Amino acid sequence: MANLIAAARLDIAESLRARWFIVYALVFGGLVAALFVFGLTESRVMGFTGLTRLLVTYIQLSMAILPVFVLVTTVRSLAGDRESGNFEYMLALPVPLSAWYWGRFVGRFVIVFLPVFLAMIGAVAYGGVKGADVPWLQIAFYTALLVSLTITFLGIGFLISSLARSVDIAQGAAFVIWLMLLLFLDLILLGVMVREQLPADFIVTLALINPLQVFRTGAMLLFDPQLVLLGPAAYVILDAFGRAGYIAWAFAYPAALGLAFAWLGYWRFQRSDLV
Amino acid sequence: MIRIDAVTKTFRRTPVLDRLSLEIGAGDRVALIGANGAGKTTLIRCLLGEYSHGGTIEIDGKAPRKARREVLKRIGFVPQLPPPLKMPVGELIHFAAQVCDSAPERMVDLAGALGLELAEVSGRPFHKLSGGQKQKILVAIALGRDVELLILDEPTANLDPAARRGLFDMLAERAHLPMIVSSHRLDEIAGLVNRVVELDRGRVVLDDRVEEADDTAAVQACRLEIARVDLAFEKAVGEWGFTSDAGRLVWHGRVAGPDRLRFLGMLARYSGLLTVIELGARGAVPDLSDAGRTRRAG
Numbered sequence: 001m002a003n004l005i006a007a008a009r010l011d012i013a014e015s016l017r018a019r020w021f022i023v024y025a026l027v028f029g030g031l032v033a034a035l036f037v038f039g040l041t042e043s044r045v046m047g048f049t050g051l052t053r054l055l056v057t058y059i060q061l062s063m064a065i066l067p068v069f070v071l072v073t074t075v076r077s078l079a080g081d082r083e084s085g086n087f088e089y090m091l092a093l094p095v096p097l098s099a100w101y102w103g104r105f106v107g108r109f110v111i112v113f114l115p116v117f118l119a120m121i122g123a124v125a126y127g128g129v130k131g132a133d134v135p136w137l138q139i140a141f142y143t144a145l146l147v148s149l150t151i152t153f154l155g156i157g158f159l160i161s162s163l164a165r166s167v168d169i170a171q172g173a174a175f176v177i178w179l180m181l182l183l184f185l186d187l188i189l190l191g192v193m194v195r196e197q198l199p200a201d202f203i204v205t206l207a208l209i210n211p212l213q214v215f216r217t218g219a220m221l222l223f224d225p226q227l228v229l230l231g232p233a234a235y236v237i238l239d240a241f242g243r244a245g246y247i248a249w250a251f252a253y254p255a256a257l258g259l260a261f262a263w264l265g266y267w268r269f270q271r272s273d274l275v
Numbered sequence: 276m277i278r279i280d281a282v283t284k285t286f287r288r289t290p291v292l293d294r295l296s297l298e299i300g301a302g303d304r305v306a307l308i309g310a311n312g313a314g315k316t317t318l319i320r321c322l323l324g325e326y327s328h329g330g331t332i333e334i335d336g337k338a339p340r341k342a343r344r345e346v347l348k349r350i351g352f353v354p355q356l357p358p359p360l361k362m363p364v365g366e367l368i369h370f371a372a373q374v375c376d377s378a379p380e381r382m383v384d385l386a387g388a389l390g391l392e393l394a395e396v397s398g399r400p401f402h403k404l405s406g407g408q409k410q411k412i413l414v415a416i417a418l419g420r421d422v423e424l425l426i427l428d429e430p431t432a433n434l435d436p437a438a439r440r441g442l443f444d445m446l447a448e449r450a451h452l453p454m455i456v457s458s459h460r461l462d463e464i465a466g467l468v469n470r471v472v473e474l475d476r477g478r479v480v481l482d483d484r485v486e487e488a489d490d491t492a493a494v495q496a497c498r499l500e501i502a503r504v505d506l507a508f509e510k511a512v513g514e515w516g517f518t519s520d521a522g523r524l525v526w527h528g529r530v531a532g533p534d535r536l537r538f539l540g541m542l543a544r545y546s547g548l549l550t551v552i553e554l555g556a557r558g559a560v561p562d563l564s565d566a567g568r569t570r571r572a573g
Binding site for chain 1: 326327343344345358360413
């Protein structure tokens with residue numbers, strides 16, 4: 001456990017020094033600030049009425065930004081460390097592979113999750129000071145969704161890093177995967193598939209296994225579960241699952257998927273050449 | 276100590292290690308030599324458990340790949356190229372000491388003995404240090420813990436003569452440890468080893484004993500005379516810490532025992548310029564007034 005914590009601390013310290021982290025933290029901090037500026041402007045007609053709409057917008061934007069950030073930075077740093085020779089030295093030290101791999105996973109989780117979470121908490125605190133009602137249930141739900149989303153894409157990133165032998169290949173693969181998941185969202189390819197009258201089961205299955213779609217549906221669920229916002233596939237799924245069932249699915253499935261990918265990455269990592 | 280049996284490693288169908296077998300005993304200090312691509316670094320990586328491979332490798336009966344922690348705890352390793360780690364030096368030392376169950380102070384002291392005050396560079400990113408500073412830190416990490424085997428990949432590559440002398444002193448204190456020192460050239464490391472293994476295309480092509488260095492920590496005083504003032508010569512011997520008289524024709528300095536071949540190799544470039552080369556007797560000799568001095572050229 002001490003070695004795992006040491007590896008996690010090393011990754012956290014490394015990330016805090018990296019330029020990508022500064023950009024990443026600024027993007028989410030700036031996002032919240034921008035939403036407040038525009039949100040307050042919009043609400044001048046009715047006054048500042050609450051944080052619900054702001055949080056939904058924030059979570060939707062997070063869904064678009066966080067995965068690509070997580071994927072690209074994770075594969076860049078892991079595959080980059082291998083390619084540059086850092087692994088050759090660090091893995092010649094007597095640190096167990098499990099502690100090294102999972103320590104970096106934990107460290108990376110902390111570093112990716114905290115800015116997004118803290119920006120959200122900052123928004124809530126500011127809204128609270130302004131006298132807005134604080135939607136605690138929504139905040140708890142979104143926090144859990146962010147945890148789940150972060151684990152999912154870290155898992156994918158770690159798996160790619162274990163498989164790819166160079167930064168270029170890892171980065172290319174990460175980008176293609178993100179693009180595929182983005183394309184198979186309800187409002188893009190799934191909508192087209194519905195229009196083309198493809199089998200409903202097929203479309204619903206695609207919507208259920210795409211973590212981005214699961215996250216998007218989950219994020220909209222508490223706010224306004226109408227067909228016009230959710231998209232046709234999500235609407236059908238929600239109808240079949242029910243609200244509670246879908247909430248459970250939205251937490252459990254992406255996290256389980258991410259952990260499964262991370263475990264596969266570990267399996268591959270410890271069996272193949274380390275450098 | 277180390278048993279390597281029919282080890283094979285292939286990259287994209289090209290065998291880099293080809294059924295390589297070797298046994299290294301507890302008293303062996305092995306020079307692993309060979310041209311680029313001979314398989315030296317690949318073999319070292321297999322010994323460190325970093326590569327999967329065919330055949331078997333056992334270090335004291337344990338496979339490095341399976342019993343990583345137990346095996347690596349006993350190996351001090353210095354890589355050929357310093358890793359481009361961005362972490363501050365202090366953080367690297369702290370991490371290494373923690374996973375090696377050692378005290379950071381031991382590594383700091385050893386770096387000091389090599390001429391690097393860690394307090395001055397502790398907050399600087401490792402990759403921003405000079406090649407020599409990086410090498411000193413890696414040597415300090417490798418030796419600053421309780422190890423039973425040293426694997427050094429071109430350990431003197433980035434070190435100046437004074438630091439090399441410091442390294443030789445440290446290795447002399449650990450002369451009882453088995454050691455694998457990899458190098459392109461035997462003359463770089465001849466004074467450190469008692470056995471030479473040459474690899475070519477992944478096979479052992481030479482396995483021989485070499486004359487034991489009588490004292491790895493020995494230092495020899497040296498006096499040089501040249502026919503005329505020469506700036507290139509002055510620069511070259513200046514790097515070895517030599518100083519001259521006012522006329523700049525007579526030069527004095529000290530050479531570490533294991534560095535003799537390397538030093539003489541450097542002097543060979545100035546053979547047309549040199550009129551006298553005097554090397555003092557081996558041992559910690561401060562000047563050339565000893566009776567044992569030898570006139571080598573004139």
